[in-house]
Amino acid sequence: MAPLTPQLELAIKDELGTAEILKWTEQPIPYNTMVTAFSLWFIAVPWSAFSYFWIQAAIEEAELGSFFLTLVCLFLL
Secondary structure, eight states: OBOOOHHHHHHHHHHSOTTOOOSOOOBOOHHHHHHHHHHTHHHHHHHHHHHHHHHHHHHHHHTOOHHHHHHHHHHHO
16 A cells, blocks of 8 residues: 555645544555455456357357347446
């Protein structure tokens, strides 16, 4: 976590009441947040592709037609 900038710290202190105090003040580092969020893509993208092809194979096996495939595509997106 990164400390607050002086401008932001001054703006926050102006908003506080007389009996209010800050116990914790830091800002998240954008890079760390991005890496954490991007790591989910390594699971989400392959899983979505697998489920799409699995459902497509099941639809073709049951001969339900392209209408259900369209519904599945909308559901996955």
